[in-house]
Amino acid sequence: MKVSLFVTCLVDLFHTNVGKATVELLERLGCEIDFPEAQTCCGQPAYNSGYVKEAKEAMKHMIRTFEHADYVVTPSGSCATMFKEYPHIFQGDREWEPKAKALADKTYELTQFIVDVLKIEDVGASLQGRATYHTSCHMTRLLGVKEAPFKLLKHVKGLEIVPLPNAHQCCGFGGTFSVKMGPISEQMVDEKIEHIEEIHADYLIGADCGCLMNIGGRIKRQGKPIKVMHIAEVLNSR
């Protein structure tokens, strides 16, 4: 099966390891990876700041970049959600709405793709330790992917998954919110970290690099021993 990878700008620039793990994992599960080099960003930073015109330019570029793809898979619930929003954003645009819909229809978040399309729940991974999973807001509430990460994590040998208290609460990332509303964001991420510490988790796992950059960056600043991992890295651990 040929899969076009939308790696996301955060992974491309800052989290190469997450991209590598995604490729290796999907290849191991029998996929052939296509990486359209022209890809940039889904447009969310501009769109969520109210710059719809600028965002639409990025979106059109991404629609063109992935026009040829059968499946578009991305290791980010939030960026997948953004692709899914494209038809809504181009609503009424006779040229771009149908193209946006075509892209949205073939886009999957990584865990959703593995569970729903590849129909695999045990990817043969193993990792020793006690972990908890951060349910990121866009992936859970807007994309509606709630079960897939847990189904996959359940089969990781040696890994104990402990429920995160107040899991429904945002970690305080929110894109530009994290810098525009720094003091509020700080309180939110601190509360999230308190809950992770409460259950004595060795690992915090998530499926969105934005949230992980926020939580992980704060954990590093505080010098706490919790290790932050993207779910692709966990599923690629053997």
Place this chain on the structure above:
Amino acid sequence: MPMKIGNANFHERVETNLHNTFMRGAVAGAQERLHTRRLEAAKELGNWEEWRALGEEIRQHTLENLDYYLMQLSENVAKRGGHVFFAQTAEEANNYIRDVVIRKKAKKIVKSKSMVTEEINLNAVLEAAGCEVIETDLGEYILQIDDHDPPSHIVAPALHKNKEQIRDVFREKLGYKQTEKPEELALHARKTLRREYLTADIGITGCNFAIAESGSITLVTNEGNADLVTALPKTQITVMGMERIVPTFEEMEVLVSLLTRSAVGQKLTSYITVLTGPRDEGDVDGPEEFHLVIVDNGRSNILGTEFQPVLQCIRCAACVNVCPVYRHIGGHSYGSIYSGPIGAVLSPLLGGYDDYKELPYASSLCAACTEACPVKIPLHELLLKHRQVIVEREGKAPISEKLAMKAFGLGAASSFFYKFGSKVAPSALAPFTNDDRISKGPGPLKAWTEIREFPAPNKERFRDWFREHQKGGGK
């Protein structure tokens, strides 16, 4: 209390409230309780998503036919001997009510809870006209005797106070001598308020839902205070936002079910009262005279715009109770009597962007509000629309942000600029980089690194690795 609270700017208010540990403890505790109870109440009803869809449909239908239903409502109120006044502005509403008060030579007025009367600042107008105005909802009463402390929550106005603080207010203002036990506090307020109902000249209420087919108004309370406000004084004035209307009893029942479950996690509140016009012949209680004041105050400007869904709101505060931003900053930070996500959407529409331009950004767009809303208002999308308006129509966005977004548009829409930018980023940021991280970032990274570490850009971008990976034949 006018809609706007105080003159401090948003960031100053947030700073103050983040240090208010009493408030933060009280708010977090209340959020946890209300969240759990709401989920249980929704589950118990079953098919919650179908109920929400029905709620949304009812509200949308009503708004699309608002002129028709308002006309029907006013005809039916008039038929039952009531008076209807359409107030286009806060001032018109206040003037009408003051005229009634003067005509009735009223000295004492009892009120049940009403956000719209807070919005139009009615109490101040009536007090200036020489009346004593007494709030009878326990939360509102506490705030009123505490030198008019503003409400911090649309359903539980005194949510920011804990029981010890309330005890202290009672001691100072009412000569209260008992403990902070809620039962004792409530009993004391009840005894005090009973005397007021019996001697009041006019009762003023808000309105949860007006019913067009019968000209009735519905009041939802847990304290029964609205029943006393409407049963004892000779004149009743009900003030409603122009959108707070349903076609028939059938729709009222659906919305009340959604309201009580979403607001407080109850199947029903202790009192749900439907009143139709003044006292009829043979009635043992109720007012001799009934006035319904229907307030526009900016609502009709929202009709027909992209923001129309905000008028679906039934003021349950479910969105407030799940909001992680509200959780930390509390209601007073919003600078408006309407706080939380609904306040962040509504306040700029009713009060203008000059006073409320920060509120649409006081959200991480986590969509917990949208998920909780029983009538499916896409609250986080409306916050986004505000941001768009602020950038495109109001031109209130900072220049640095505009430039950054222009650059983003260029970079993200062109693989050439993107590749070039991402290639040079590690060298550009090298002076700030320590190992794998940036602890004191320049420009836009400054705000981030005040709180957290920022990852240094990888020298080997993913795309560079992938190219090599493919040369090696992939798997």
